[in-house]
Amino acid sequence: MSIEKTEELILNMGPQHPSMHGLFRMVVHLAGETVTNIEPKIGYLHRGMEKLAESRTYSQFIPYTDRLDYLASPHNNWAYVQTVEKLMGVEIPERAEYLRVIFGELARIASHQVCIASTALDMAGWSAWSYAFRDRERICDMYEMTAGSRLTVNIMRIGGMSAEPPEEFWPALQSFLDDTPEMLEEYYGIFFGNEIAMGRLKNVGILTKEMAENLSITGPVLRASGVDYDVRKAEPYSIYDRFDFDVPVRTGCDSYDRTIIRMDEIVESIKIIKQAVRDIPGGPIMAKVPKVIKPPVGEVYHRVENPKGELGFYIVSDGTTKPTRLRIRPATFINLQMLPIVAKGWKIQDVVAIFATLDAVLGEVDK
Amino acid sequence: MFGKGLLQGLGITFKRMVGPNITEFYPEEKPNLPTRVRSSMGLERDKCISCNMCAMACPNSVIKLTSEKNEANKKVLKTYHMDVGRCLFCGMCAEVCPTKALKVTQEFENAIYEPEDMQWDMIKRAERKGKVE
Numbered sequence: 001m002s003i004e005k006t007e008e009l010i011l012n013m014g015p016q017h018p019s020m021h022g023l024f025r026m027v028v029h030l031a032g033e034t035v036t037n038i039e040p041k042i043g044y045l046h047r048g049m050e051k052l053a054e055s056r057t058y059s060q061f062i063p064y065t066d067r068l069d070y071l072a073s074p075h076n077n078w079a080y081v082q083t084v085e086k087l088m089g090v091e092i093p094e095r096a097e098y099l100r101v102i103f104g105e106l107a108r109i110a111s112h113q114v115c116i117a118s119t120a121l122d123m124a125g126w127s128a129w130s131y132a133f134r135d136r137e138r139i140c141d142m143y144e145m146t147a148g149s150r151l152t153v154n155i156m157r158i159g160g161m162s163a164e165p166p167e168e169f170w171p172a173l174q175s176f177l178d179d180t181p182e183m184l185e186e187y188y189g190i191f192f193g194n195e196i197a198m199g200r201l202k203n204v205g206i207l208t209k210e211m212a213e214n215l216s217i218t219g220p221v222l223r224a225s226g227v228d229y230d231v232r233k234a235e236p237y238s239i240y241d242r243f244d245f246d247v248p249v250r251t252g253c254d255s256y257d258r259t260i261i262r263m264d265e266i267v268e269s270i271k272i273i274k275q276a277v278r279d280i281p282g283g284p285i286m287a288k289v290p291k292v293i294k295p296p297v298g299e300v301y302h303r304v305e306n307p308k309g310e311l312g313f314y315i316v317s318d319g320t321t322k323p324t325r326l327r328i329r330p331a332t333f334i335n336l337q338m339l340p341i342v343a344k345g346w347k348i349q350d351v352v353a354i355f356a357t358l359d360a361v362l363g364e365v366d367k
Numbered sequence: 368m369f370g371k372g373l374l375q376g377l378g379i380t381f382k383r384m385v386g387p388n389i390t391e392f393y394p395e396e397k398p399n400l401p402t403r404v405r406s407s408m409g410l411e412r413d414k415c416i417s418c419n420m421c422a423m424a425c426p427n428s429v430i431k432l433t434s435e436k437n438e439a440n441k442k443v444l445k446t447y448h449m450d451v452g453r454c455l456f457c458g459m460c461a462e463v464c465p466t467k468a469l470k471v472t473q474e475f476e477n478a479i480y481e482p483e484d485m486q487w488d489m490i491k492r493a494e495r496k497g498k499v500e
Contacts, residue, residue, distance in 0.1 A: 060426035063457035127380050134389060148403035148471060154457045162462065163403065189379045193372040 008036065011348070015044045021118060021355075022362030026339070033347050038340040042333075045366040053326035058084050058293040059158060061326070066152035068330065069364040072111040072307045074103040074143075077156035082237065083302040083313040084158050087295040092287045096160035097239045098280040102173070103143075103155055104238075105269040105276075110139040111307035112220075112262035115359040119259045120191045122356040123200050128191035135183050138176050145169055158293055160286035173277065180270050184263055192260050201256035205342045205354035208253055215338050219309025219331050220265060221358060224258040226251040231305035242279075243272045255350075258357035265307075294321055308332050308359055330364040405458040406475035409496070410447055410489040414468035417442040421460035421469050427453045430460060444490070451477075452485035 009032075014025035023044035029037040049068065053061045065080045066073040078100055085092065113132040120128035140150040146165045147155040155162050191197050207217070212225040222229055230247040232240040248264030250257040297319040303312035309331025316325040335358055343351045391398060400406070417434030429450050434442045461471050479485065 056426050060424070060459070063426055063455045063459065066457075127376075131379075131383075144404060145401040146403070148401070148405040148458055149456070152455070152457075154459075166401070166403075186379055189372075190376040194376050195369055195372045198372070 006032070013351075014041075021360055022365075024360065024362050024365070026351075026355075028348065028351065030348065035343050035346055035348060035351055038343050038351070040336060040339055042336075042362070042365055045362045047367065049367040050326050050328060053323055055322065057321045058295065058323065061323075062157065063152065063154045066154050067363055068328065068367065069111075069306060069308060069311070069332070069361045070151055071114050071361055072107040073151065073153045074100075074107040074155050075111075075304065075306045075311065077154065078104055078238075079302065079304040079306070079311045080313050081156045081158050082304065083300055083315055084293070084295060086302050087298060087300040087315060087317055088158075088289075088293070090159055090287055090289055092160050093284045094281050095283045096285045096287070098276050099161050099165070099285060100156060100238060101240070101243075101276045102273055102280075103146075103153075105273045106139050106142060106173075107153075108269045108307045109266050110136045111359075112266050113139075115262050115307075115357075116187055116191065116259060118359075119201075119353075119356040120197070122352050123197055125191055125194070125197065128187070128194075128197075131183075131186055131190055135179075138172070142169060142172055142176070145172070157286065159289035160284070164285055170277075173273070177270060177274060177277075180266070184266060187263060192256075192263070198256065200349075200353055201259060201357070202252075202254055204255045204350045205258075205346060205357070206253050207258075207338055207342050211338070211341065215334075215341070217309070217335050217338060219306065219335065220261045221258055221309065221335050221338075223248060224250045224261045225253045231303055231310055235303070237302070237304055243275050245271050255353045255357040262359075292321060294319060303329065306331050308361065308364070309335055311364075328367055330367065332358065332360040333365045333367075336360055336365060400473040400475070402473070403471070404473045404475070405456045405461075405471040407472045407477060408449065408451075408454075408461070408487075408489070409470050409472040410493050411468045411470070412444055412447075412490055412493060414466045415444045415447070416466055416468070417444050418465060420463045420465065424459045424463040426457065426459065427455060429454045447489040449487040449489055450485065451487055452482070 009030040011028045011030055012025065013028055014020040015023040025041040025044065027039040027041065028035055049064060052064060062077055062080060065076040068076045113136040117129045117132035143153045144150050146163055146169055147153045207225050209226045212222050212227060226249060228247055228249045233247055245268045248261055248268060250261050295317045297317060299316040301312060301314045303310050310329065311331050312329035314327040315323050318324045339355060339358065343354050417432060419432065422430040422432060431448045433445045435445050437443045458471050461469050
């Protein structure tokens with residue numbers, strides 16, 4: 001008996017879809033339930049960040065960087081202000097560096113909690129979602145009491161930090177650090193140890209080491225494919241060379257490892273924060289920078305390890321108060337190119353799993 | 368054993384179910400926000416020296432202010448207008464204010480019905496607020 005081929009079905013997922021993390025649309029070509037091709041359609045959240053930067057002064061662009069990867073906004077601030085500081089040759093005070101590390105690592109934890117939560121939600125795990133979000137609220141509270149905002153934090157300035165954390169910040173941070181082992185145990189018990197989650201994620205969406213390297217994948221997605229690469233170790237920026245921490249690497253190459261590696265990263269971030277809290281010196285939090293920022297003529301590229309991968313800023317300065325050109329190297333935009341390649345041949349429900357484990361944030365993809 | 372993980376997860380949810388509540392009953396109970404929260408802006412007219420620093424710090428040209436000179440040849444604020452539809456609530460204006468006349472405030476219930484309600488006359492708002500209190 002010969003099997004007759006049916007017509008190819010084209011399914012439009014997104015831009016408004018419960019499993020799309022933001023405004024992302026993919027046109028899925030199906031043969032039955034098997035994916036034959038995916039065409040990602042991006043740009044629904046395009047705000048023209050790079051062009052906006054050209055009409056804003058160097059300081060005025062900091063709040064815009066919050067809106068790139070809005071789940072880890074201190075990291076975007078950090079990458080941008082460090083790029084400008086590198087261009088100007090500004091040395092920032094020790095205390096500001098430690099505060100940046102503390103807030104950066106808190107942002108990493110918060111971002112990974114959202115990834116764990118949204119992956120669970122995409123696998124129909126409603127209660128697991130609420131557990132990770134409950135704990136993320138505590139980090140948002142810490143942002144709020146220090147900088148005044150929960151999501152678009154705008155906490156860093158060229159030359160230091162915007163504000164000194166208030167007195168109640170330190171006990172809140174300490175109690176958060178003390179509670180993390182129990183939190184992680186709960187995430188494991190409610191989601192990662194669950195047989196349904198394992199069935200949906202294990203051995204699904206294999207991204208081999210060669211594929212990951214060839215596609216310039218960075219961040220936890222790359223490290224879950226067995227590549228030991230982290231900008232914090234490969235090219236230590238800020239004061240990361242002073243801390244003792246490991247870069248978690250997993251070799252499963254599948255969706256399960258791409259998600260659970262974020263649990264390992266939370267453990268490492270906790271380690272870094274504990275060391276930073278122990279060693280933080282007193283002193284000022286702002287370097288002496290001129291009120292009107294005019295970097296010298298030149299160009300600079302700087303990169304940091306964002307929770308989702310390598311985030312880079314490239315700035316060309318002509319010596320005026322506004323950049324001539326600003327280019328953003330977003331992590332998830334480049335990671336997203338693996339989706340059509342990896343998802344090919346999998347069933348439609350696996351596409352949801354593969355996309356969730358990428359942890360794409362469309363603010364950063366569309367810029 | 369298959370199903371062990373499922374039971375473990377159920378155990379966690381049960382443990383939390385009998386534990387204390389962590390949600391807030393928002394409209395009935397108002398949250399007590401920290402004093403640094405940037406939800407709204409407030410202006411103290413008497414403190415303002417019309418230096419225009421806030422308008423220059425703003426990334427989106429939200430603030431427009433005019434001033435006039437009084438008998439002592441000192442600048443006095445005449446109008447202060449904010450187009451909050453364009454506002455990022457980044458707080459840069461309040462940060463640069465040399466006399467702390469412009470401040471971030473914690474009134475977060477800013478929902479409005481008409482687009483023109485996004486045009487804030489800061490002097491009138493300050494006067495209105497003074498009357499209510």
